[in-house]
Amino acid sequence: MVKKLKGILYISIAVVCILGFVFPNKHPHFWWQKIPVFDVVYGFIGCIVIVLVSKWLGHAWLMKKEDYYD
């Protein structure tokens, strides 16, 4: 089941990468909007950055035991 889902995910990523080349942005405001797979890279790296930075901030500083304010 999990393998099947993974397969679907990989195939869909490949498809949207190709679609990115088929439908380029006709009115780019910035240089990166001309890159067909920019959102693929940004989505992946952005998500990892969000998880790692937030978890690091949380464990280093922000997260306290549930009875902290009691």
Place this chain on the structure above:
Amino acid sequence: MINIPPAFIYIIGALLIPLIRIRILKQALVLLIPAIAFWNLVNMPHGVYWTYQFLDYELILGRVDKLSMVFAYVFVIMSFIGMVYAIHIKEYGQHVAALFYVGSTLGVVFAGDLFTLFVFWEIMAIASVFLVWYRKTKASLDAGFRYVLVHLFGGCMLLAGIIIHVVTTGSIAFELFDFGTVAAKFILFGFILNAAVPPLHAWLSDAYPAATITGAVFMTAFTTKSAVYVLLRSFPGVELLVWLGAIMALYGVVYAVLENDIRRLLAYHIISQVGYMVCGVGLGSEMAINGASAHAFCHILYKSVLFMGMGAVIHVTGREKMTDLQGRDLYKKMPITLALYMVGAFSISAVPLFNGFVSKTMIGAAAGLLQRPSIELMLHLASIGTFLHTGLKLPWGVWFGLKKGDEDEIEDVKEPPFNMLLAMGIAAFLCIFTGVYPKVLYDILPYPVHYHPYAASHVVGMIQLLLLTLAAFWIYIDKLGGEATVSLDTDWFYRMFGRGCLWFCNRLLNGIRSGVQGSLSSEVISVGKISKNPYVFLEMVINSIQGKKVLYQDIINRPYNENSYRIQIGIGACAAIIFLFFLGIFYIKAG
């Protein structure tokens, strides 16, 4: 059209509820009120209505234009959905509070002058706190007090700004403010406090998860979005708001990663989403203002679905921590709730064909048109975080979740009552409807819309972004489960300040008092008794001169008796004669 301001339709309705004794009539009334208000809005042409003379000023209760109508429509629709969701509640005080809350929000939206704005602004804070207090737990009581104190503080800043504004300009009109003035800065402070702009946001993530299940649904819609409305009205194009908004969008995302309380996670995403709107206000172009208004409209709908979904989970399980819900396979027992929740989750994540896609991307595009690269990238990053938490982590953690093997069974889990599902269904339908057919929304926006969300490259780009977010989520799926912690936020400052005040009064001042009392109490009592009967003091002095050994306690405890101090009348007469004698001598000598 009924010739009363929309705010009063709700407020009068709220006052009628306690007078009706039959439950079904009460239920009919709370649904009828939004229906009447909606019909009234549809038939209300643009213009200025309900102006009253107050002292030398003109109060305006009905400034009806495109901007106020967008917000009024969605507020009225939302009040209907919220009432359907809450219709099973037997405690009618909650309905009264909710109706006052909605009414005052509409009062804010149609206010044409600052006095009217301020009055409704304060009613909004007071009415909404009851939706927190009705939870009737210690945590909600405490959170409610913090909530209302913060809002009253914000209200004071707003009032200060209004007074300075009126004194310096002589006008109470609620229009564009010149951001350079002192008055405008105070007013902006009051506004952004209600918009939950960090660091003034902690009331939101503190109070919303503590509110009642149905009350929280109302709260998510009105306070922050009415603040967005007043910002759009009075501070478009203020550069500060661009940055505050973009930071705010990411701030909520970071905290949502850490959060374990399911409704607090959503509350942090309200902060994140309102960040887009505040950023749109700051950008100030026609497209940005359209985007902010449209996003407020869509946000209210999908956020209500999300809060209703999580509320339903709390309603049937009695649990609100992800760590208490994950791995229990709830998706098998409440699939309809899950499906409806996912409509909201896809909407907030701006999946194409859902309403977030047609509004959120408009703000990003406005940032692009104005050549603001860093803002565009920050908002783009926040979109990733939104999908990660609301679309993936939260449903995964609540309905599915990795099994650790030590999960307890949650008994009697089934779908929530029909009215709850119906309310979610209506809101979810509207999310999809405005997503598939955005024209209906674009037509009511303040400016003409020249934006086509469904350009092929937009759609492909968004799917790329979301799919890869899913891929990254898959990698970290073990790490993203709930952790049983609370996160420090800016409420730490006032919680600790409050604790400091308590320490100062209770330990320090009270300590001094009890110390003084302990060491001096017997003396203080003696002085008190002596001052009631000062003669005993003389008696004590005489006794000590004469060397008599009389217990001093016996003397001062003796009740006052005037007869014991009377002297014979002859002595008085003698004294009078002596006095007259000397007076006579003095008189003769002086004469």
